Amino acid sequence: MFLAVRELWFARSRFGLMGGVVALIAVLMVLLSGLSSGLVEDGVSGLQRLPVHGLAFDEETEVGSAFSRSRVNEEQLQEWRDRPGVEEAAFFGNLLVNARSDKDVPIDLALFGVEEDSFLAPETAEGEGLGRRDGLVVSQSAIEDGVAIGDVLTVDRLGTELEIVGALEDKHTYGHVDVAYLPLETWQEIYAGITPEQEADPAVYTEATAVALRAEPDARIDHSTGDDEAGTMSLPLEETFAASPGYSAETSTLNLIKAFLYAISALVVGAFFTVWTIQRKHELAVLRAMGASTGYLVRDGLGQALVILAVFCGLGLGVGVGAGSLITGSGVPFLLEGTSVALAVVLLIVLGLLGAMAAIVRVSSIDPLAALGGQR
Amino acid sequence: MTITAASNAESTDENTEGLLFEGVTLRLGDGDATVTALDDVSISVRPGELVAVVGPSGAGKSSLLAVAGALTVPDSGVVRAGGRDITGLSRRARARFRRDHIGFVFQSGNLLGALTATDQLRMMTHLGRGGRGHDPQRLLEEVGMADKADRRPHQLSGGERQRVGIARALMGEPTVLLVDEPTAALDRARSHEIVRLLARETRRSDVATMMVTHDHDVLEYCDRTVQMTDGRLSE
Numbered sequence: 001m002f003l004a005v006r007e008l009w010f011a012r013s014r015f016g017l018m019g020g021v022v023a024l025i026a027v028l029m030v031l032l033s034g035l036s037s038g039l040v041e042d043g044v045s046g047l048q049r050l051p052v053h054g055l056a057f058d059e060e061t062e063v064g065s066a067f068s069r070s071r072v073n074e075e076q077l078q079e080w081r082d083r084p085g086v087e088e089a090a091f092f093g094n095l096l097v098n099a100r101s102d103k104d105v106p107i108d109l110a111l112f113g114v115e116e117d118s119f120l121a122p123e124t125a126e127g128e129g130l131g132r133r134d135g136l137v138v139s140q141s142a143i144e145d146g147v148a149i150g151d152v153l154t155v156d157r158l159g160t161e162l163e164i165v166g167a168l169e170d171k172h173t174y175g176h177v178d179v180a181y182l183p184l185e186t187w188q189e190i191y192a193g194i195t196p197e198q199e200a201d202p203a204v205y206t207e208a209t210a211v212a213l214r215a216e217p218d219a220r221i222d223h224s225t226g227d228d229e230a231g232t233m234s235l236p237l238e239e240t241f242a243a244s245p246g247y248s249a250e251t252s253t254l255n256l257i258k259a260f261l262y263a264i265s266a267l268v269v270g271a272f273f274t275v276w277t278i279q280r281k282h283e284l285a286v287l288r289a290m291g292a293s294t295g296y297l298v299r300d301g302l303g304q305a306l307v308i309l310a311v312f313c314g315l316g317l318g319v320g321v322g323a324g325s326l327i328t329g330s331g332v333p334f335l336l337e338g339t340s341v342a343l344a345v346v347l348l349i350v351l352g353l354l355g356a357m358a359a360i361v362r363v364s365s366i367d368p369l370a371a372l373g374g375q376r
Numbered sequence: 377m378t379i380t381a382a383s384n385a386e387s388t389d390e391n392t393e394g395l396l397f398e399g400v401t402l403r404l405g406d407g408d409a410t411v412t413a414l415d416d417v418s419i420s421v422r423p424g425e426l427v428a429v430v431g432p433s434g435a436g437k438s439s440l441l442a443v444a445g446a447l448t449v450p451d452s453g454v455v456r457a458g459g460r461d462i463t464g465l466s467r468r469a470r471a472r473f474r475r476d477h478i479g480f481v482f483q484s485g486n487l488l489g490a491l492t493a494t495d496q497l498r499m500m501t502h503l504g505r506g507g508r509g510h511d512p513q514r515l516l517e518e519v520g521m522a523d524k525a526d527r528r529p530h531q532l533s534g535g536e537r538q539r540v541g542i543a544r545a546l547m548g549e550p551t552v553l554l555v556d557e558p559t560a561a562l563d564r565a566r567s568h569e570i571v572r573l574l575a576r577e578t579r580r581s582d583v584a585t586m587m588v589t590h591d592h593d594v595l596e597y598c599d600r601t602v603q604m605t606d607g608r609l610s611e
Contacts, residue, residue, distance in 0.1 A: 002498070002502040006490045006491055287488075
């Protein structure tokens with residue numbers, strides 16, 4: 001590193017320019033990973049926080065529209081209850097509605113219908129839990145959106161009145177809409193489109209969107225056999241995220257942008273070190289003539305790349321986190337997760353090193369003979 | 377073993393410490409375009425001796441340096457430096473040999489742009505010569521560059537760069553000093569200074585120095601001059 005450090009200082013403006021590009025990419029990377037974590041959080045946090053291992057939809061449904069199209073019945077529920085490895089199974093209802101509070105605040109809600117005594121019943125942080133037939137337990141984010149415990153919400157078109165009796169501790173959202181838990185029967189009535197004046201057919205109370213599954217400790221749910229027996233299409237919880245509105249499109253767009261940034265960063269660093277190595281060809285030949293080994297020259301070059309990448313990625317990380325904390329809470333779905341940000345920055349450094357490596361291995365082909373005779 | 381020892385004693389011409397070529401032939405290129413760069417060359421340079429090699433361009437002077445410096449392996453013949461046959465060494469072993477036994481002085485110095493004069497010399501210890509070698513400050517003093525030790529090559533004149541180049545070549549206490557056209561970029565007065573310095577350092581360091589040059593003006597400082605024509609040497 002004797003030479004590497006002195007060269008970094010001597011050619012600091014050139015290294016600084018390249019480092020600036022790397023730093024900007026790192027900033028973008030931090031913001032993008034914050035945005036994608038934020039979007040995931042905003043899109044499926046309600047699903048992520050369900051205490052389940054899988055969901056079984058009707059076998060006729062496709063993954064993309066499972067939550068809106070699927071209907072499961074009690075036979076399917078019972079089949080799953082009896083499966084080995086399944087500790088518990090319960091009806092889970094999912095429905096997006098528009099509502100308006102008695103203070104005239106419009107709010108969109110994802111109604112999660114669960115049985116009050118099932119393992120799906122949420123833990124409330126404020127107010128009461130599920131119990132009252134018209135009682136809603138809403139996501140903390142709904143409180144932030146302008147409704148409060150005690151407010152009465154009217155579901156559009158049906159006119160069903162629901163009162164907010166409790167709030168969850170965290171943000172629970174589904175498809176960028178706040179989640180509200182309510183008793184399964186109430187959910188079933190709303191799902192069937194029963195107005196308060198109508199009398200519900202008993203068949204209404206035999207259906208839900210899906211069967212929520214919880215595996216026994218250390219057991220894995222046998223999805224394919226269970227599906228054959230119950231006539232369902234079951235998915236592990238993480239795979240159901242793709243059924244949430246917009247989830248696949250958002251995450252694949254962001255992942256594409258991230259992949260491009262990784263490639264750009266590796267290429268920028270690779271291109272810089274290619275030019276840098278070619279510029280120094282004569283000097284490298286002199287060093288080889290003086291007896292420097294290929295290993296010494298490669299180590300020196302990679303050391304330079306590592307210093308540049310670490311310093312400027314660190315700089316970008318700092319700026320990105322700073323900018324991210326300004327964005328957080330401004331309404332944009334943005335969440336800085338330590339692990340995903342760290343992973344992004346480490347990957348930037350590793351790919352940058354690979355790019356530099358591809359350029360630096362050229363030194364092994366430099367002939368020390370070039371040091372003799374006239375130069376440049 | 378005894379046979380090797382006997383043939384050694386016979387052929388080394390009592391020169392076991394310096395640089396020795398015996399019947400060295402080097403062909404360059406391939407097929408029809410083959411050029412015999414060195415044609416059965418034998419020469420001996422003893423420690424403390426400065427030998428000049430003169431000759432027209434393309435006569436094989438650079439090839440002579442390349443073979444002496446273990447940069448190129450000859451097709452036949454034996455090259456000994458410091459008593460060791462260097463023709464059979466691997467690439468890696470040749471690099472190590474250069475590091476430990478050869479000092480190069482290049483045209484116009486060929487210093488590293490990023491390093492100060494002192495660091496050019498300290499660089500040599502970082503190449504792996506370990507604790508061996510001179511004190512950079514003292515060496516710079518010897519070549520008259522002590523007051524410019526902190527300058528980088530672009531802040532030095534051609535002659536000054538060459539002085540630093542000479543000091544750098546001597547850093548690792550080489551057995552053999554190989555000098556490539558040291559005066560190519562210098563005016564007359566500087567050329568004389570530089571070659572005089574080379575002659576002085578050759579004696580002081582007791583190193584076997586071979587200098588390739590075009591410059592017939594500076595031959596007075598050399599112990600011996602050999603002429604090279606079409607790959608052949610003549611005294």
